[in-house]
Amino acid sequence: MQKLSISTLVIGLSLMLCAPAFSKAPPIAIVIHGGAGTINKAQMTPEQQAAYEATLNQAVTAGYQVLENGGTSLLAVTTAIEILENSPFFNAGKGAVYTDNGTHELDASIMRGDTLAAGAVAGVTIVKNPIQLAVAVMEKSEHVFLAGSGAEQFAKEQGVALVENSYFDTDFRLEQLKKAKSLQKEKQKQIAMQSPNEQLPSLLSAQPSNLSVRLQADWPVEFNMGTVGAVAIDRAGNLVAGTSTGGMTAKKYGRIGDAPVIGAGNYANNQSCGVSATGHGEFFIRYHVAADICARVKYQKLSAKTAAEQVIAELKKVGGTGGVIVLDPQGNASWSFNTEGMYRAKKVEGQPVEVAIFAEDQKAD
Amino acid sequence: MQKLSISTLVIGLSLMLCAPAFSKAPPIAIVIHGGAGTINKAQMTPEQQAAYEATLNQAVTAGYQVLENGGTSLLAVTTAIEILENSPFFNAGKGAVYTDNGTHELDASIMRGDTLAAGAVAGVTIVKNPIQLAVAVMEKSEHVFLAGSGAEQFAKEQGVALVENSYFDTDFRLEQLKKAKSLQKEKQKQIAMQSPNEQLPSLLSAQPSNLSVRLQADWPVEFNMGTVGAVAIDRAGNLVAGTSTGGMTAKKYGRIGDAPVIGAGNYANNQSCGVSATGHGEFFIRYHVAADICARVKYQKLSAKTAAEQVIAELKKVGGTGGVIVLDPQGNASWSFNTEGMYRAKKVEGQPVEVAIFAEDQKAD
Numbered sequence: 001m002q003k004l005s006i007s008t009l010v011i012g013l014s015l016m017l018c019a020p021a022f023s024k025a026p027p028i029a030i031v032i033h034g035g036a037g038t039i040n041k042a043q044m045t046p047e048q049q050a051a052y053e054a055t056l057n058q059a060v061t062a063g064y065q066v067l068e069n070g071g072t073s074l075l076a077v078t079t080a081i082e083i084l085e086n087s088p089f090f091n092a093g094k095g096a097v098y099t100d101n102g103t104h105e106l107d108a109s110i111m112r113g114d115t116l117a118a119g120a121v122a123g124v125t126i127v128k129n130p131i132q133l134a135v136a137v138m139e140k141s142e143h144v145f146l147a148g149s150g151a152e153q154f155a156k157e158q159g160v161a162l163v164e165n166s167y168f169d170t171d172f173r174l175e176q177l178k179k180a181k182s183l184q185k186e187k188q189k190q191i192a193m194q195s196p197n198e199q200l201p202s203l204l205s206a207q208p209s210n211l212s213v214r215l216q217a218d219w220p221v222e223f224n225m226g227t228v229g230a231v232a233i234d235r236a237g238n239l240v241a242g243t244s245t246g247g248m249t250a251k252k253y254g255r256i257g258d259a260p261v262i263g264a265g266n267y268a269n270n271q272s273c274g275v276s277a278t279g280h281g282e283f284f285i286r287y288h289v290a291a292d293i294c295a296r297v298k299y300q301k302l303s304a305k306t307a308a309e310q311v312i313a314e315l316k317k318v319g320g321t322g323g324v325i326v327l328d329p330q331g332n333a334s335w336s337f338n339t340e341g342m343y344r345a346k347k348v349e350g351q352p353v354e355v356a357i358f359a360e361d362q363k364a365d
Numbered sequence: 366m367q368k369l370s371i372s373t374l375v376i377g378l379s380l381m382l383c384a385p386a387f388s389k390a391p392p393i394a395i396v397i398h399g400g401a402g403t404i405n406k407a408q409m410t411p412e413q414q415a416a417y418e419a420t421l422n423q424a425v426t427a428g429y430q431v432l433e434n435g436g437t438s439l440l441a442v443t444t445a446i447e448i449l450e451n452s453p454f455f456n457a458g459k460g461a462v463y464t465d466n467g468t469h470e471l472d473a474s475i476m477r478g479d480t481l482a483a484g485a486v487a488g489v490t491i492v493k494n495p496i497q498l499a500v501a502v503m504e505k506s507e508h509v510f511l512a513g514s515g516a517e518q519f520a521k522e523q524g525v526a527l528v529e530n531s532y533f534d535t536d537f538r539l540e541q542l543k544k545a546k547s548l549q550k551e552k553q554k555q556i557a558m559q560s561p562n563e564q565l566p567s568l569l570s571a572q573p574s575n576l577s578v579r580l581q582a583d584w585p586v587e588f589n590m591g592t593v594g595a596v597a598i599d600r601a602g603n604l605v606a607g608t609s610t611g612g613m614t615a616k617k618y619g620r621i622g623d624a625p626v627i628g629a630g631n632y633a634n635n636q637s638c639g640v641s642a643t644g645h646g647e648f649f650i651r652y653h654v655a656a657d658i659c660a661r662v663k664y665q666k667l668s669a670k671t672a673a674e675q676v677i678a679e680l681k682k683v684g685g686t687g688g689v690i691v692l693d694p695q696g697n698a699s700w701s702f703n704t705e706g707m708y709r710a711k712k713v714e715g716q717p718v719e720v721a722i723f724a725e726d727q728k729a730d
Contacts, residue, residue, distance in 0.1 A: 295657065
């Protein structure tokens with residue numbers, strides 16, 4: 001009897017000792033965003049807020065379901081991003097912002113943390129889900145980065161779903177284009193009156209100059225809001241990051257933002273972290289934000305969360321508004337943003353789904 | 366008499382003590398490249414070698430002259446790059462490689478190390494000197510990265526010099542296109558015979574797969590050779606880096622390489638270093654080579670030279686052929702490449718011009 005008890009005790013102790021070893025396997029996890037910017041609680045109706053939260057919840061849950069069923073982080077990320085692309089609420093796929101000439105030009109990218117394989121597309125106008133095309137570029141092409149009509153030719157050959165450019169139209173974004181254009185005209189008029197001899201930069205300027213610094217404070221971030229992204233880690237411990245966007249309202253001249261620039265708007269490496277970014281893209285390219293966060297993790301041994309907070313704080317100092325979601329190889333999911341709000345959600349194994357919009361919803365995580 | 370001698374001694378000592386302080390001001394310097402790859406000494410005639418060396422010497426000397434006359438590193442870099450773009454010897458501007466459909470699509474970028482302002486263009490077909498357009502994007506646009514016909518519209522508005530696409534034609538590159546296409550067909554036939562059930566990737570694949578690993582060993586780097594770049598530091602201590610290229614022979618689908626991707630093929634930051642890269646662009650994007658070198662300088666306190674050597678050695682392990690030129694804020698200019706050769710030259714204040722092509726020309730620097 002006593003012998004049995006000791007055996008039981010030994011087994012019990014063994015289980016207790018083994019438990020920490022088991023729990024060290026990283027949890028599956030997914031973190032998503034739907035853009036960062038000036039999200040004013042007072043201007044949002046409870047119905048609007050509920051609708052945004054429901055879509056974020058749907059996307060993060062669908063992505064997590066993939067992981068829970070043993071699916072890859074690649075499938076989890078694309079599943080979540082396609083839901084956000086198909087929703088008119090976000091500036092990606094359906095609901096993308098308008099270019100200066102009233103059309104839509106979409107950018108997207110995907111990266112695997114295990115092989116560092118990557119795919120990116122810029123300036124595509126007829127691809128329903130740009131993230132699907134980014135995956136096709138990664139898996140089926142000899143290249144990493146395709147643009148414009150050439151990228152669309154590749155999409156056709158790969159059987160990626162196509163639509164008319166007007167599929168992306170929404171009244172909401174058309175209204176924003178009109179507002180952005182009139183605001184831009186107004187601002188330039190003001191500056192011309194104040195300092196007639198100064199060169200007139202655009203309101204959109206993200207390059208350092210005295211004038212652009214004066215303008216940055218007024219830049220209406222919300223006009224571009226809604227870039228989407230996801231980072232996930234699967235049972236095999238592989239990180240994947242994806243980003244998709246319609247870019248910047250009233251963009252001109254075939255402008256490419258940070259979303260399809262590997263290292264700027266998107267990055268994944270199993271040795272450091274996975275990042276998807278959203279914000280004033282020109283700053284995110286110049287500060288190669290996603291890769292810089294992972295570089296601080298790799299070389300300075302910072303946590304992904306601390307590295308993200310450092311980089312986003314430094315961006316704020318130079319006028320670079322926006323935010324990031326980050327996920328490390330241990331399954332720690334977090335976000336950082338220097339704006340009033342960021343549409344965001346996460347689901348880590350063993351923890352409840354978390355959905356948030358405003359800065360004051362920020363929890364210690 | 367003795368008193369005078371002591372005075373002289375004191376003055377002499379003072380000068381000696383002050384000298385190190387004066388010499389700490391970084392020297393002006395410029396380092397350039399004209400591509401890395403399989404440069405076989407046996408296949409190059411002495412006349413060809415002399416012609417390449419003369420053009421490299423002309424470009425580095427013209428760039429250095431700008432610095433010596435008190436000009437900015439921005440002007441020094443663009444002066445050197447325009448000479449290389451205008452030469453048919455290099456894969457940038459005149460002499461650019463052909464795309465799959467027999468045209469030319471050019472990429473370029475520029476970045477300032479003081480303000481981190483940057484400009485980049487991709488897929489332009491009628492801009493005589495793409496580096497000029499990259500500078501115009503940096504200085505005159507609200508954006509950082511423009512592509513295709515939109516970028517060309519901007520070029521027209523800015524008065525950047527335009528040419529017909531046929532201006533970039535050379536018999537030499539047309540011959541390379543034909544060879545690349547027939548080699549590609551041959552390789553795919555071989556693989557189809559060896560393993561009929563395997564999917565056929567292109568010879569150009571830079572994505573990790575068993576097949577692409579088998580193909581990488583045969584990738585004819587020389588078909589793409591000749592991307593050009595320059596990094597300079599001026600009297601004010603400002604670094605600027607620029608890169609310009611025709612991309613990859615037989616490229617398809619609006620392919621964008623690393624040259625216009627800030628952080629991949631080009632990067633400059635006065636706090637760390639300036640880099641211009643050349644090689645198999647897909648690898649340089651996935652490993653965000655230029656920014657990673659500067660990240661190791663910034664976060665690991667490595668010398669720019671050591672950081673470059675580490676990154677280029679790591680690239681070699683995964684099949685990423687190419688090289689970089691690097692310049693640090695102290696005026697130390699160096700290069701690193703994992704290929705048989707790299708067209709390269711540098712001129713640092715107080716030192717002679719150095720021009721080299723083959724790996725065996727490498728000096729301890």
